[in-house]
Amino acid sequence: MDKNSPIGVFDSGVGGSSIWQEIHKLLPFENIIYLADSKNAPYGNKSQKEITALSIKNVEKLQELGCKIIVVACNTATTNAISILRENYDIPFIGIEPAIKPAALKTTSKSIGILATKGTLSSALFSRTTSELTKDISVVEIIGEGLVPLIEAGNLDGPEMVELLEKHTKPMIDANIDYLVLGCSHYPYIIPQLKKILPENVKIIDSGEAVARQTKIVLQSLNLLREENTKPKLQFFTNAETDTLKFLLNEYADKISVEKKDF
Numbered sequence: 001m002d003k004n005s006p007i008g009v010f011d012s013g014v015g016g017s018s019i020w021q022e023i024h025k026l027l028p029f030e031n032i033i034y035l036a037d038s039k040n041a042p043y044g045n046k047s048q049k050e051i052t053a054l055s056i057k058n059v060e061k062l063q064e065l066g067c068k069i070i071v072v073a074c075n076t077a078t079t080n081a082i083s084i085l086r087e088n089y090d091i092p093f094i095g096i097e098p099a100i101k102p103a104a105l106k107t108t109s110k111s112i113g114i115l116a117t118k119g120t121l122s123s124a125l126f127s128r129t130t131s132e133l134t135k136d137i138s139v140v141e142i143i144g145e146g147l148v149p150l151i152e153a154g155n156l157d158g159p160e161m162v163e164l165l166e167k168h169t170k171p172m173i174d175a176n177i178d179y180l181v182l183g184c185s186h187y188p189y190i191i192p193q194l195k196k197i198l199p200e201n202v203k204i205i206d207s208g209e210a211v212a213r214q215t216k217i218v219l220q221s222l223n224l225l226r227e228e229n230t231k232p233k234l235q236f237f238t239n240a241e242t243d244t245l246k247f248l249l250n251e252y253a254d255k256i257s258v259e260k261k262d263f
Helices: 017-026 048-064 075-088 100-106 124-133 147-152 159-174 187-197 208-221 243-248
Strands: 007-011 032-036 069-072 111-116 138-143 179-183 203-205 234-238 256-260
Touching: 007 017, 007 048, 017 032, 017 208, 032 048, 048 069, 048 075, 069 075, 069 208, 075 124, 100 111, 100 124, 100 179, 100 203, 111 159, 138 159, 147 159, 147 187, 159 187, 179 187, 187 203
Parallel strands: 007 032, 007 069, 032 234, 111 138, 111 179, 179 203, 234 256
Antiparallel strands: none
């Protein structure tokens, strides 16, 4: 595999671009190809069989585009399909799971909240990880029903979003949580709204930085880090409209290309 080959990233839509930002920040010279499978978003309410089939489709497209490593920037796809992907494809995979461990270690109220999709919360991997880490802790798990479609539409702070967030966070606030774990790569885009609703002492954790660090570690171990001080090619492909991706990545507008593509 060539060092100049791109990092591949895929998500059920635009949300994984929050993970892309962390990877690009840590590895600014790497070529990256991002697939936004927005046509099939959200993955969270689909069966494991459907999620696995969609993940395979995305992986095969990224392999076709010559990627050297694939980041599954979707909690639902990771928790439901990554073991199958690793068994079937000879390429390194980086997954993304809710950052339960730091929340469980740091909580002083012994109560944490997890906001995630149904597909993540109902998966065997999530269940196993949570039970191992939270033996003496109260965990309030909330399905973020309705959030992904609003984020996919670029609606981050409208009345409908605020109303949904108030409803989803109420049981957590009532349970006196001091950490909120975001279990969907779309959700970092609504952190500003969550901060307005949650008590000031509640800290919000997402997995983006950890995923970027792990990506770097794996590339280093395989001697696949790209040479520094070389301009990267940063490509985004979506199978739906391009407006939301362009809106969310506006600060990178002069560095990236965003294109509609069937896959």
